Amino acid sequence: MCGIVGYIGTKRATEILMAGLEKLEYRGYDSAGIATIEAGDIQCVRAKGKLFNLRDKLVSVDSIAHLGIGHTRWATHGKPEEYNAHPHMDTALRIAVVMNGIVENYRSLREELKAKGHEFRSDTDTEVIPHLIAECLMGIARQDLGTTSKFLTAVRLAVSRLQGAFAIAIISADYPEEFIVARQQAPLVLGYGDGEFFCASDVPALVPYTRLILPLQDGEIARLSPLGIEVYNFAGDKLKRSPRTLNWNPVMVEKQGFKHYMLKEIYEQPGVVRACLAAYLSETWEVGTAGSPIDLKLPTALFKDIEQIQILACGTSWHAGLVGKHLLEQLAGIPTTVQYASEFRYSPSPITPHTLTIGVTQSGETGDTLTALDLEKNRRSQLDPSRQPRLLGITNRPESSLGRLVPNLIETHAGIEIGVAATKTFVTQLIAFYCLAIDLAYQRQTQTPAQIGELVTGLRQLPALIEVILESQERYIETLSHEFSDTQDFIFIGRGINFPIALEGSLKLKEISYIHAEGYPAGEMKHGPIALLDAKVPVVAIAVPGNVYEKVLSNAQEAKARDARLIGVTVMDDPEAALTFDDVLPIPAIPDILSPILTVIPLQLLAYHIAARRGLDVDQPRNLAKSVTVE
Ligand code: AGP
Numbered sequence: 344m345c346g347i348v349g350y351i352g353t354k355r356a357t358e359i360l361m362a363g364l365e366k367l368e369y370r371g372y373d374s375a376g377i378a379t380i381e382a383g384d385i386q387c388v389r390a391k392g393k394l395f396n397l398r399d400k401l402v403s404v405d406s407i408a409h410l411g412i413g414h415t416r417w418a419t420h421g422k423p424e425e426y427n428a429h430p431h432m433d434t435a436l437r438i439a440v441v442m443n444g445i446v447e448n449y450r451s452l453r454e455e456l457k458a459k460g461h462e463f464r465s466d467t468d469t470e471v472i473p474h475l476i477a478e479c480l481m482g483i484a485r486q487d488l489g490t491t492s493k494f495l496t497a498v499r500l501a502v503s504r505l506q507g508a509f510a511i512a513i514i515s516a517d518y519p520e521e522f523i524v525a526r527q528q529a530p531l532v533l534g535y536g537d538g539e540f541f542c543a544s545d546v547p548a549l550v551p552y553t554r555l556i557l558p559l560q561d562g563e564i565a566r567l568s569p570l571g572i573e574v575y576n577f578a579g580d581k582l583k584r585s586p587r588t589l590n591w592n593p594v595m596v597e598k599q600g601f602k603h604y605m606l607k608e609i610y611e612q613p614g615v616v617r618a619c620l621a622a623y624l625s626e627t628w629e630v631g632t633a634g635s636p637i638d639l640k641l642p643t644a645l646f647k648d649i650e651q652i653q654i655l656a657c658g659t660s661w662h663a664g665l666v667g668k669h670l671l672e673q674l675a676g677i678p679t680t681v682q683y684a685s686e687f688r689y690s691p692s693p694i695t696p697h698t699l700t701i702g703v704t705q706s707g708e709t710g711d712t713l714t715a716l717d718l719e720k721n722r723r724s725q726l727d728p729s730r731q732p733r734l735l736g737i738t739n740r741p742e743s744s745l746g747r748l749v750p751n752l753i754e755t756h757a758g759i760e761i762g763v764a765a766t767k768t769f770v771t772q773l774i775a776f777y778c779l780a781i782d783l784a785y786q787r788q789t790q791t792p793a794q795i796g797e798l799v800t801g802l803r804q805l806p807a808l809i810e811v812i813l814e815s816q817e818r819y820i821e822t823l824s825h826e827f828s829d830t831q832d833f834i835f836i837g838r839g840i841n842f843p844i845a846l847e848g849s850l851k852l853k854e855i856s857y858i859h860a861e862g863y864p865a866g867e868m869k870h871g872p873i874a875l876l877d878a879k880v881p882v883v884a885i886a887v888p889g890n891v892y893e894k895v896l897s898n899a900q901e902a903k904a905r906d907a908r909l910i911g912v913t914v915m916d917d918p919e920a921a922l923t924f925d926d927v928l929p930i931p932a933i934p935d936i937l938s939p940i941l942t943v944i945p946l947q948l949l950a951y952h953i954a955a956r957r958g959l960d961v962d963q964p965r966n967l968a969k970s971v972t973v974e
Contacts, residue, residue: 348363351567361394429441655716
């Protein structure tokens with residue numbers, strides 16, 4: 344939530360800050376602002392709403408500054424008004440701060456600072472920071488400086504008083520040759536250019552300028568100047584840190600001719616599924632080949648003697664976890680629970696031995712998921728201090744906070760996802776679970792080699808089958824979407840492994856089209872929700888031939904008997920489906936255990952086209968942010 348950027352170098356800072364904020368706008372868009380140092384003073388320009396409002400304001404502002412910070416906000420403390428927009432400044436207007444995160448003890452700090460004469464101008468928690476730094480600067484005696492600058496020391500002292508999770512960037516008009524950043528449980532990446540240095544909440548803001556990056560770690564503070572970057576811990580000790588080269592290119596963060604990032608990302612799915620499979624599934628394995636077809640590059644001890652698995656995640660990643668549970672139980676025979684990380688962190692399940700905990704988070708930065716995993720890590724270390732807790736992360740961002748929290752990762756190789764609605768990261772999370780479940784099934788011999796062979800063959804076909812759906816269905820779905828421009832409610836039903844896809848289809852629709860939608864196990868409709876149905880409530884049923892096919896068709900008939908318009912996600916050329924459904928969104932024939940990778944595609948397209956038809960901001964839906972780093 345919230346995106347921050349910072350720049351020092353030889354170019355005009357305003358342009359670089361604005362370009363960076365554009366790449367970070369997915370993190371929040373309630374307001375935006377930048378602060379630069381102009382002729383010895385701070386110039387701060389802020390605007391309510393999306394970034395274009397700030398851009399409009401900047402047209403009349405002439406800036407030649409080579410140093411500045413910027414922010415795009417997802418409101419937590421204080422309404423999304425201009426006076427609450429970042430950057431925030433101290434009373435004397437000499438210090439400006441941007442923050443991603445929350446200062447939990449801001450109330451007491453605010454009272455303390457007010458009593459000392461500091462004037463507050465916003466309702467935000469962030470504003471305590473510039474005042475606190477100003478106070479620390481006043482209090483620093485020369486002999487306390489050590490080898491670090493007075494500005495850095497003041498920031499360090501101020502940060503030590505802050506409780507919460509935050510990443511901050513600070514400039515001061517009195518120190519026009521440097522800016523300071525600090526990180527405590529919120530992402531912040533530093534970028535190394537040629538005589539210029541950057542900071543940003545996420546790498547897409549940096550890749551147009553550099554691929555040499557350094558993710559700052561918790562408890563670290565850095566000073567960026569034209570001479571380079573120095574990193575310290577909060578105690579003031581200088582640390583030796585080296586940047587690494589990112590294998591991204593700037594084209595990856597462009598729309599490449601698509602109207603929205605979401606549509607581009609839907610179309611990238613065949614490619615990213617291929618990439619994810621290439622990372623873990625042997626190209627040459629066939630029935631009779633020795634060894635597992637899967638190599639997750641994880642230590643075997645992680646899985647030795649496990650008796651159960653618990654999965655922790657939020658939102659779409661939680662839906663991926665539900666598919667994972669089905670696979671781990673049905674293929675590998677391992678009892679598996681899936682919990683909302685936001686619930687688990689306050690009511691964790693009783694701890695059980697021989698348990699593997701899997702955290703699923705595409706961003707690797709979701710606050711609830713990280714806290715739940717951290718809790719689990721501590722609980723398990725206390726239970727058995729002699730061994731490392733068995734923790735595994737499934738993520739698209741191995742360089743994220745998750746990567747530092749858990750020792751074992753399955754990377755999903757989806758590439759950067761910018762649309763707030765997760766699409767390609769979801770299907771690759773599913774691929775990660777297929778690979779994990781098949782590998783465990785192989786190790787535990789819960790599936791015959793022939794059964795494993797069928798799964799492997801099916802997995803290899805998936806990218807081409809997704810292409811078939813995209814090529815044959817998009818036009819039809821776009822036309823169909825016109826009929827739902829005024830629809831107010833949708834129901835999605837599915838059973839077995841496709842129940843989570845009903846949940847995912849309904850989440851996609853509600854988050855980008857603002858249409859109320861519910862996902863249900865098809866068999867549960869008769870226990871209550873069927874009362875909602877009439878001719879105005881379309882029902883989308885996921886009905887794929889397999890062990891629950893007839894059941895789902897019967898449940899769909901029950902909805903039809905209540906006048907609901909029936910849309911079926913089912914296999915191509917199925918006469919029974921053609922008779923049952925008013926509209927068919929066909930997928931190629933596939934064993935039902937592999938079908939979620941295909942059934943979700945028409946649902947993503949349906950949600951996308953309904954939202955686009957309604958003229959909504961598909962990539963940045965209201966009230967949402969791509970990575971939810973706050974509670
Ligand atoms: C997905 O479309 C959502 N925007 C959201 O539910 C998301 O999946 C959730 O916030 C979890 O994110 P994560 O995977 O980065 O942890």
